[in-house]
Amino acid sequence: MLALTGNRTTPTALALGLLLGLFGTPDALAGDTSGTMRVGDMQFGNALDLRGWTPMLHPADPDGMSYLHAGMLRTPTGALYPYPPMVDAGTPMGQGDWTYDGVLEFGYLHIGGDRNAEYFRQYADWRSGAVLGLFALNFNNRKTGAYVEFRGSHLSGDDQFYRLRGGRYGSYRIEAFYRDMPHTVSTNAYPIWNGVGTTDLTLPAPLVAGASTPAQVAAASAAAPRRTIGLTRTREGLSYEGVLYRNWIGSAAITNEKRTGTRLWGGSMFFNYPFPDDGGILETVRPIDFRTTDINLSVRNVGKLWHFLATYNGSFFRNHKDHLNFESPFALHNVAGAPQVADIKDGQFSLEPDNDYHNVRLDLSRELKWNGQFTVAGAWGTMRQNDALLPPTTCTGTGGIYIAPTADYTFQCANWNTTAALSQRSANARIDTGLLDARVTFQPTPAFGWHAGLRWYREDNKTRYLAYNPLTGQYGYISENGSQGSVVPGETGIFDPTNPLYWSSDVAIHNVPFGYTDSIFELGSDWQFGRKTSLGVTYTYDHNQPKYRERKRVDEQRIKFDWVSRDVIGATVRLSWEFARRDGDKYNYDPYEQFFSESLPGFVDPATGLPAYTVADMRKYDLSDRTESKARAIVTYPWGESATLSATFYGNRDQYDALIGRQNTSTTGTTLQWDWQPTPATTMNAYLGAESSRMGISNVNDADGPDNGAIFGTPGQTNPNLGGPLYPYANQWWEFDRESNRNAGLSFSHDFGRARADISYNYTGSSGHVGYNYATIGALAYRDPAGVAAANAGFPDNTYRTNTLDLGLSFRVNRNVGVRLYGRYETGAFSDWHYAGLDNTLSYDHRLYTDKGGQLHYSVSLVGIMLNLKL
């Protein structure tokens, strides 16, 4: 019957009915222990086995967690611990004290349906074929506590892990690991270029750089093969942690992460929107070829009086492909002057530079009277990069625009396409950090305790770069690789105090060395009322001093109340509420004058005055006055001996004191969870979660259009005030973002003795709405009838939804052999207006996209059969 039905849904449904299992040979190995922060990598698992030890699960031990306590234990707040797995004692090796145990799981996976769906493959390299689910082998010496463990899993060459760990409990541990993790960005990409994944993107024939028509580009895009964009993270590491001498414990770890692959990237050759048939906006593909090496060293000592910890963290990033060159297919036309004096058709990106990070830290603590403790930490860090800089442009010949001998906006590329055009040959960038953190806590009586803390942190940016060309004596840089100045006269991006054409160009000439000093004082107290109720109050004063920002001082005061009772009609209830107010000194809407050419000698103010930097009533959200409140309630109710019902309700509200900028944000959410384990053989869980968040923004469009106040370049544009000629009230607009997320989960498992069945269902869904309003059409960028009609129509909502059903069955053939049947059926739906229309074409005039985005609908099934062998 299956072979006769030719549609796609029937086999999927039948597969669902049969599907397959989860847990394997029951009498396998003990659960995994994840590595500490000092030693080892994160959790080892993969998409087939997220927890990393599912196939190793033993049947639950009916004795529970302890020979001392009856029944299942709960956490202090009432949540049930799961039944522990029954531990295999292992097989003796000869006459010695060593035992071994292990499991080998291997089998076959088959993927059906939309196997290339982006969200299905995002972090898993699913393929039909043979897989090694798990190979684990443990050796233990119960007498000495020595052990050796090996674990490995292989779904594909890009999705696998292996780990070898050995040591002696209470003495030392050594670990080595290797893993590959896939990260798929898109499975629906159609780049037109040759050389994807390299540093040079070249156009395929018949396209010609800078001389192709939109129709030719559209045809090339339509003919481009579908490609997957993504990368693989390869991590390997070696680490040690152990006793050095008496109470001295040391650790050393080195990890190396290599990322290889591709990512979607940009590629603009000046903007196309205001100039149809001109410029070019491209979505390109950049290479990923990084390596990050992390070194962590620590030594600690727990003495009778003092506790001591010294750590060094070093991180070294190396990018083996530090630039991206791309050919733009589109022609540029200057909007004034003699036709096309420039032939700008190539672009170049400087990608992430090599950089080093060092941090040394010392922590000290000691016991005090009144059941007190004093801790102090000091740290110093530095981040540096000194990569060789790339020339400002790659163009050759003459760029810019020639209008007349007195309006010659051309420039010689030879003066800019060499590193001799730079004020320095390497970046010489550096940021130093310092930290001092001290804290005392006292608990003079069981019913009362208090603490105080003082934290000081500074980020000192020492980077100073001047954009100055010693070959020409000019400041600034060639914007958009020369394309901008080749379309619009004078927008070359340079300042020249000797040239009337450029002596009023206000261009960026320095980097802004952002930094800050942050001091936090905290004072808190806790009271215990009876044995089951407590109240905590904490006051925090945060004094922040940003450098080169709109404010020199930002202060925030916060008070937080926590109330916990472990006996409210049998439930544990935790309530918290906090309130904070932030303000600061006078807000300077333009503190950046010193970083622009207007601060240089020889700068001549334009006849119409310097354009306003931005609207003076703008308040950036991280610096504006703000009132914040947060509330949270968590209820955990032990429902009989075998069930727990828990619920969380939370809400955050922020109000910003700003005419222009972020107005408010709010988040409201709830979760509800039921856990039930009536017997060691049966567990059931249900979960519901919902959250909605909102954000309001106010902004104003500048009056740069003839139908809307003053034309750009006329008097009035120097006035930065809201309500002035440049920022009239009529041009105000408001945005109201709304997002809601829902998720639900249901899982059930039952152990029949020789067989075990598992079922789980998960749902995630989100919806995003962008709403807006505006005073008049003066707020719109495009005020033609089509633009106004589009603005009135609004944005469609974005939605994302997945349903995943896992069914499983595993059973034992005999003591040493088991079969694991595994299956998954997943559906998803995706709708995002950012990608609207791209399913039909990726080419619009001089704009070319590469990624069509996630599949609008997909369904995929996965079945597998695994053989489990107990070793």
Add this chain to the structure above:
Amino acid sequence: MTYRTSLLLACLLLPTAALDVAAQQPATATAAAPASVLDQRRMQPISGDAQAGAGKAAVCAACHGAQGVAIAPNFPNLAGQSATYLYAQLKEFHDGQRDDPVMTGQAAALSDADMRDLASHYAALAPKPAGQADVSSRGAQLYLAGDPAQGIPPCQGCHGPAGLGPQPHPSSAPQPPWATFPHLRGQSALYVTKELGDFKRGARAGSSNAKVMHGVAQTLSDDDVQALSAYLNAW
């Protein structure tokens, strides 16, 4: 639907069908703890008739003494012992979870009421007078503080700081069956040595408490056992 998929699904059906058969077979030993182990974790303090117990204790006195203090060091002292502990031991002998050439036979004929009465009788007797224990000895250190480096927990956690039974702090957390833990003060060194050896070897493993002691005894060396026994004997 491809032929390959059909074949795969057909293969998957086979083990599923076989499973029904497997599921009907008796549960294996791994599905439940051995029935012979006495689970003492929910055991409540017992009550009995001490006076009636005195009347049933004549045969016991032959080894454990008329006042519950043993006539020879290979027998345990029973005077002042926890009644619940004594009842649990008699029940283990009676039900076969604990084995002894003499006690197995003696307990076989006892009714549940007999065991409660006897336990109550011996619990009501005055314990052996206190001795002079060496508080600086290795045995004292093990009893009071354990030896974390060797994984040895302090005995006093369950047996009490004075060796006269546990003194738990009030807590709303799940409680161990405190009443089932024996008093150890003044117990015969020979007897303690033998019992720790039985715990260690697994020869005495018929109850949940014995499982706890199996883990504890595993951490003790022969010298540690001797040191502990000597300390308790002299205490």
